[in-house]
Amino acid sequence: MTKVFIGGSIKITRLNKDIKHRIDNIIQKEYVVFIGDANGADKAVQKYLFDKGYKNVRVFCMGNECRNNIGNWETRHIEETKSRKDYYYYSIKDLEMARETDYGFMIWDGKSKGTLNNIINLLKENKKVLVYFSPNKEFYKLLIFDDLEKLLARCEKKSLEVFEEKFKVSQILKQEQPQEFHLA
Numbered sequence: 289m290t291k292v293f294i295g296g297s298i299k300i301t302r303l304n305k306d307i308k309h310r311i312d313n314i315i316q317k318e319y320v321v322f323i324g325d326a327n328g329a330d331k332a333v334q335k336y337l338f339d340k341g342y343k344n345v346r347v348f349c350m351g352n353e354c355r356n357n358i359g360n361w362e363t364r365h366i367e368e369t370k371s372r373k374d375y376y377y378y379s380i381k382d383l384e385m386a387r388e389t390d391y392g393f394m395i396w397d398g399k400s401k402g403t404l405n406n407i408i409n410l411l412k413e414n415k416k417v418l419v420y421f422s423p424n425k426e427f428y429k430l431l432i433f434d435d436l437e438k439l440l441a442r443c444e445k446k447s448l449e450v451f452e453e454k455f456k457v458s459q460i461l462k463q464e465q466p467q468e469f470h471l472a
Contacts, residue, residue, distance in 0.1 A: 296329025296395030325354040392417040
């Protein structure tokens with residue numbers, strides 16, 4: 289059964305008709321949806337799937353409790369010994385979703401480091417990624433890192449500087465066989 293990892297920026301709390309249409313296609317094809325438990329895009333997508341009565345959903349959470357599981361769907365609890373619940377802690381479940389999925393659908397504001405991290409990890413796993421880029425309200429299909437580089441060219445300069453500082457995105461884009469990546 290085909291699996292789709294849907295994720296996105298915490299600052300995106302509403303889904304427009306174009307995003308809903310893509311999710312409707314996923315529902316129609318009866319794909320398994322992998323989704324995180326964060327606020328923002330994760331919670332908005334969960335609400336939409338719940339409102340549609342869609343049951344083929346797996347919510348990935350860290351530790352024993354999910355922050356959000358609106359539909360009371362099946363959960364995947366990812367264990368980690370680290371007690372500090374920071375970005376790195378939650379990125380572990382995202383990496384697991386990237387590994388287990390067939391495709392990615394990211395709803396990105398062009399600023400979220402976490403969503404960019406998911407896109408990078410999906411591409412490293414040789415997974416196709418559909419990105420809804422909210423600054424210009426368009427979809428981009430990413431198959432290889434060159435596609436990501438073209439999308440990054442649409443980001444604000446300040447965001448690009450943050451991406452470079454946080455995880456040396458220019459080096460990631462140059463690597464032919466990039467190693468597993470975690471934002472520290």
